[in-house]
Amino acid sequence: MSTVFGIISKLNINCLLDEKQFKQVIMEKAGGNEVADAILSYSNENKDLVLRIKDNLVKQGLSVWMGDSEGMSATEVLQKIGQAVVDCRLFVFVMSVTSVQSKLCQDQLALAYISSKPIFPVAIVPFSELRELMNNGMKLQLARFPSIPIDNETLDDDTEKLAGILHDELNKLKNEDEKDVDEAERPKLQRQYTMNMGRRKEDEGIDNPMLMEKPTDFWKRHFVDEEVIPWIKFLEAMTMDFQEELDRDFGANDTEWLIGIIQRELDCDQSDFIIKDTFLEYCTSESKVRPLWLMIKELAVQSYAIRDVFSIGSSVRVKAIENLAKFKSMAVIDALRDLLSDKDSSIRSVAIISLAKTGANDELTIRGLIKCLESKDRLVREAACLALGHIKAERATDKIVDLWRNDKISNVRDAAYVALQNIGGEQAAEAIRITQVLEKEIRRLKSNPAGST
Incomplete structure (x- = not known):
């Protein structure tokens, strides 16, 4: 976590929450590399074959990053691979019996998914032999990306085809950047909907037409003209329509976990009521109305990815926290909010800044940030002051004033003053x-002690 120390002191409040400058400082601290066209995620047991794939792709004019290409140690790879995933243009997952079961590969795939990277699953053994070895999250994350077979005996020809596919995607990305200069300002989780909403045969709802039903029809069929309904009533309707699919795709435990996430996304985890307009808004992405079932599956994919990326054992956890604040999903905000109580003060500091960058100013977020003002760690207190100032949390004023007047650390006092101004x-x-009046008077009395003339 040495990468995060100095971030707050190096940037003032106005640029602290600016994406480009924040990322630049992170990269300087991490010793970041030039952005690659593609990163190869793979199991070390397949390293020799992956090296051949990489060499062939380089011959086809692609810049490719893989762990050993910089002559780094295993420890250095783990430190840098998260940033490499975030920065690369394309993510190539080399699938084998070992890689689809690898926690490291799952972490990298999850990070690639929620950073909206075009994903290219490359199967070096038949895909049919791999699917049952994958966990639910990996299955869903890869479901809409067609696998690309590469055989050892035809590797040169296969990688040449792969290179063509990657070049085509790079050209598409270049065209998108030229057409939409504001793309970087948009929450990319919304873009992921567009990228991933294609359907395979098993998603077409042949046996269950309700899977592709418009959300307005779902609501009218179950609730007629009601504008507000109890959450439990909505849950009963949803599970009645999709019970078979929930059991098949998620199982009992993950279904219960997913239902809790849906409840939060629909803003009814506190009130226990769901509003029709909120439901319809949830089913709308980029002005397009999506069937409820597809939105549930998309939320599940994101949530699996976020759970993998932010989990305590994730190999890319730090880089995720540092880079993913631009995604406004409630699932990301919930994950960042949970990190406010992390044992590692550096994790807490970056999570605080990341939360501020999301713009979240709900009661739970503000309450969590205010609690961070009481931390024994000065970096946490400093970050919390700046974050609360950025989101203009008036209810934190008294505590911030107290830090401004009494904190022993000058950086914290400075941050508190900036927060009060904001x-x-x-x-x-x-x-x-x-x-200021009191300080002026104190200085006057010090310069003119009693009895002096």
Whole structure:
């Protein structure tokens, strides 16, 4: 976590939450490399074959990153691979019996998915032999990306075809960048819907036409003209329509976990009621209305990926926290909020800044950030001040004033002052005015002790 120390002190509040500068500092600290066209994710047991694939792709004019290509140790690879996944243009997953069961590969695939990388599954053994070895998350993340077979005996020809596919995708990305200069400002999880909404035969709802039913029809069929319904009533309708598919795709445990996420996404985890307009908004992405079942599956894929990426044992956890704040999904915000109580103060600091970058200013987020003001770690207190100032959390004013006046660390006091200026309002302004008057009077008394003339 040495990469995060110095981030806060190096940037002022105005650029601290600017994506490009934040990323630049992260990369400087991490010793980041030039962005590659593609990263190869693979199991070390297949390293020799993967090296041949890489060499052939390079001959076809592609820049390719894999762990050993920089002459790094295994420890250095683990430190840098998360950033490499975030920065690469294309993610190539070399699938084998060992790689589809590898936690490291799963972490990398999950990070690639939620960073909206075009994913290219390359099967070096028949895909049919691999599917049953995958966990639910990997199956869903790969479901809409056709696998590309590569055989050892025809490797040269196969990798030449793969190179052509990758070049085509790079050209598409280049054209998209030229047409939409504001693409970087859009939450890319929304773009992922468009990229991944294609259907395979098993998703077409031949046996269950309700899978492709419009959300307005779903609502009318179950709730007629009601505008607000109890969550339990919605849950009963949803499970009645999709029970077979939920059991098949997720199983009992994961279904229960997923239902909790759906409840939060529909803003009814606190009130226990669901509003029709909120439901219809949830089923709309980029002005396109999606069937409820497809939105549930898309939420599941994202949630599996987020769970893998942010889990305590994730090999890409730190890089995910540092880079994924731009994604506004409630699932990401929930994950970042959970990290506010992480044992590692550096993790807490970056999670605080990342939360501020999402713009989340709900009650739970503000409450969690205010609690961080009490941390024994000065970096956590400093980050919390800046984050609360950025989201203009007026209810934190008293505690921030206390830090500004009394914290022993000058960086924390400076951050508190910046936060008060950003929060604004009469309370903050009055606190600043009174404190400045008192300080001025104290300086005057020090310079003119009693009895002096």
